[in-house]
Amino acid sequence: MTFFAPFCLPFIIGAAVMFTVLLVKWGVWLYRLPRTDKMTILRGIPTRRTPQAVGEVVGEALLHRSIFRVDPLLGYMHMSLAFGWFLLIAVGWIETVAYLGLRYVPLQGHVFFKYFATGLEHKPVFDFVMDLLLLFVLSGVALAWFKRLRSRALGLRRTTKHVLGDRVALSALWFIFPARLVAESATCGLYGGGSFLTGSLGGWFSAHLSVPGLMNLETAAWWFYSSCLGIFFVAMPFSRYMHIFTEIPLVFLRRYGVRSGEKASSMDQFQTQACSRCGICIDPCQLQSVLHIDTVQSVYFLRDRRYGMLRPETADNCLMCGRCAERCPVHIDLNTLRLNSRDALRNLPDERRYEYLRGLDRSSGSGKVGYFAGCMTLLTPRTLAAMERIFEAAGDAVWWADREGGVCCGRPLKLSGETDAARKMMRYNTDLFRKHGITTLVTSCPICLKVFREDYDLEGIEVLHHSEYILRLIRAGRLLPKHDATRFTYHDPCELGRGSGIYDEPRAVIEALGELVEPSETRENAPCCGSSVANTAIDDGAQLQIARAVAAELEATGAEVIVTACPLCKKAIGRGAQQPVCDLSEVVAQRIG
């Protein structure tokens, strides 16, 4: 057997182009990784992380477990295409071995085996299995067609709008398997073989077509099949389907501990190109659901960034609430990518900035416990007063970092892309904390909390959100708030919940005061108040619209008091709510006699 026919050419060329481009891309990205990241990878390879990564690749890239969690039908669609195709290749390879023994067969020999195997004695088991797998994949293709028409049925309200390269690849992909079915059936019609799918269709062909007609159909169908494959392979590295192969190295790199940071790096390539543009990130975005803005969501942001057409309007228009990242089946670090895009667009290293910080110290009091109100808490004096009462009741001596005005934590600057300027704030505040020798740092602002925990070097100083601190006091019996029949509801601030993983502490504090009723979307799915400092693109009216939507959900619980644990959330939701919105510290302070 020669394993060559002219129709194989489109496939061979396509596959060669694809593998070359893939290898070049991966090579360049890996080569450009910072040295430290390369070392991290080398150290990670001989550890448990490698088999773990293999497991994750199977679970996610092939079986798409995360998508099943979004919607079972959508998960099935992705799985049947990915896993089904994989099985067709794997079983196809076994089939070749079963027929020919272990000998070298060129790639096209495996792929077009049915065409070349006509002279061999048939093995019905393989015919059956291969037909079954083809049916499995075809069902996924059918669902994909169906999804174009009726996306809601697959749990998506909006689907992604695609670029040209995607359309070419997508059209080719849609025809690959139907073409394969016709081609294999035509061959079966001429030479026998095949099972319930290709066999039956082949029988039907030979009953309705003349032999020369069927031979023409066979040639045409194999050419078409091979061309679809070829076109798909050539378009693949330049389209969304690049994700198929990018997700694999991404999983490994992530397992080894390589991360994207506030400055763009080569790791970002692995992340942006691992996005399949599945569009799952569109629905959770409140900019879409409340404001009907549909050009800025993560899927579009990544697409624009990948093709070098990212505009500041898109990069800036995001609340960085993290709701999309929470659902992304590829677990792309969406907020960090958005952040380093902003850095690339806006960061201006200017050494002379913030000279006025030198020697500044407006702090007051003294104690091992430091309290950092943060800009936003200074705008919500009730929170500040409540904290004062709580510290007093607990008998903790407190050093007030910024009650008389202080320096911002730096996170708003960082979120706006001015990462170098933000470092100046961070250095200033770190020095201030060290100078006053505190061992615990309490803040009532989740925005500050996040930056203290992630960007500051505060070894030896324990950083606590006030919800954690208050809960500790209650558990230690140092704070004895009265419990009554009040019904509270709680809004999870993004930076506290999704941002810092603090969901239970505020809830435990509320339960010590009264009854807690949860709104419909809560914890990981909690909405953003709309006033996030990360977004400088939407206007006041838009912020208010989001706040109203969030407040309506909270009020629908029938709770008497809306509680949150972020000064900005309090202000934002307060604008949209009919009833007052309180900070956690306020409701505690009211109940400590």
Added chain:
Amino acid sequence: MATINFGYTISKPRAIDMDRNNLRKSDEILREMPELQACIGCGSCTAVCTAGNLTSFNFRRVHTLIRRGEYQGAYEEMNKCMLCGKCRLVCPRGINTRGVAMLIKRKLGDNRS
């Protein structure tokens, strides 16, 4: 005659000649952020300003002067802003003042855009 010191002074009278000032940058800024025209000059942004609390930086003054075509020193002043966003929360006209701060810096200093 010796002047009596009352403990305060009066600013020197000063006129801005809008016909002589170059309003190109100002127009650009207002085109991108038209809502700034709704400013009533109340000064709330300055009153709560984190940077203004620590320095002589006066946000209202900076954005008002820029709108009148007076750019001198404005970029350096604006760079004192920490982008904390307090001003935006108190502005009675709902102006996206944080966006204004970033826009001013982009238009006046950063030549890359």
